Amino acid sequence: MPINDDKPSIVISVRNFNAYYSDKKALKEINLDFYKNKITAIIGPSGCGKSTLLRSINRMNDEIAGFRTEGEILYNGKNVNDKKLDLTLYRKNVGMVFQKPTPFPMSIYDNVSFGPRIHGIKNKSKIEDIVESSLKKAALWEEVKDELHKSALSLSGGQQQRLCIARALAVDPEVILLDEPTSALDPIATQKIEILLEELSQNYSIIIVTHNLSQAVRISDYMAYMFQGDLIEYDSTSKIIRSPKNELTEQYLTGRIG
């Protein structure tokens, strides 16, 4: 779907994309472009395929038996389903944060340094720098700087989620995918994450699935509304709220689909 504003550059484009779980079609002919250093929210009722689309981007569904796709997802012009793609390197560029906070059962420091270490950084002071800067970017540094070697499981839910964001930032991604990152959190922790995401969007391209419409309105620059596997409407968030073109979108925005 074309967007007529002054166009920012495209980081990921989805082209004629279909996805199936065995014979169930979960995504139908999706076409859309995600823009660089913008926040795009994917919204829509439960089961409409938001997670499937998000997880198709970083190929998180590869392991699911019976999952297959048609069409293309391009990252900076390269097909991410290409057999020759270095998946490890690709996932370093496209990070992901999940619904429930998923800290590894190890120290805060080891959580954040996990990514840099598996990508071959050995220099200890370099890793220390990365840990510090990632925690700072995730607005968690002040809270944990004196207890970096404490277990990550001892943090609160909101802190754990910011730790997961820091962990994703530590491998220096370009895109960050988030699947309902605040749905397990209280309003205050949620607000902290929203502020954080807006800050991060200056340097990162953010794609967020959310069930929380007002959250999508608050933080996103672009909004994609999905319904039963179809992309119904995609435009800048301000345009969509002002004048949704599609009746289904309007029904969702006014709370009649939910």
Next chain:
Amino acid sequence: MKRDIAISIIFRVISYAAFLVVIAIFLTFILEGFMYFSPEFFTQFPQMGMTKGGIFPAIVGSVSVLMISLAVAIPLGVFTGVFLSEYAGKGFFSKIVDTSITALSGVPSIVYGLFGLSIFCITLGFRTSILSGSLTLAIMTLPVISSSVREALQAVPRELRESAYALGAKKSEVVFKVVLVAAKERIITAVLIGGGRVIGETAPILLTGAIFYSTMMPKGILDPVMTLPSHIYYITMAYGQSAQWMAKGASAFLMIFILIIYSTAFYIRRKISNAHK
């Protein structure tokens, strides 16, 4: 409502009863043998037809057999468990391995003893020795450890694995740096329970590693040893009234030893279930 309450009371009574029986068994043995504990009891050889001295060689024997069998069973069991959980998939082969492991954990220990006797003592020529006994017990605990390790790994939430993959981790890194680490308490618990079984097991060690009585310490792992369970068995079967105190003392010691191992296992388990709340 009333029925629910009645049923919950009945279940409570039954589980407390079961708990009491276990406590009673432990207490009986410990109380009956506790009085024979003394520094000599733990540091001396049995003397004068088991009427004097202590159980030092049996303790050393049991501990060395435990150590060696765990040194063999832990790496093999963890490796097998990791393989079954993470690499074998769900195909025919993994079903076969899975079924055989379940079957193996149901095999009576005397059968393991006979197997060890024929393979280690005779075919491989290790004779009746610490090595034969330890290997036999290691094989006996292998299915216990590997199936618990497999379960421990399967209990690691999918999101945790996905988080590691999403950072660009390779499968081996996900398995060994995240999944195994996340499951480590459960694995330690499994190993402790396996260890508790090894130290108390009698039949296999009687057939493959134990001697009736020795006046010397073993010089190496190809020598036979006295062990706590076999020592208790021999005294009870072959000695008169005047030697029975030693069996009681040894039983009490063995019970305490097992109690400590199991309590540690349960403590770790409780820590895990609390951490998940």
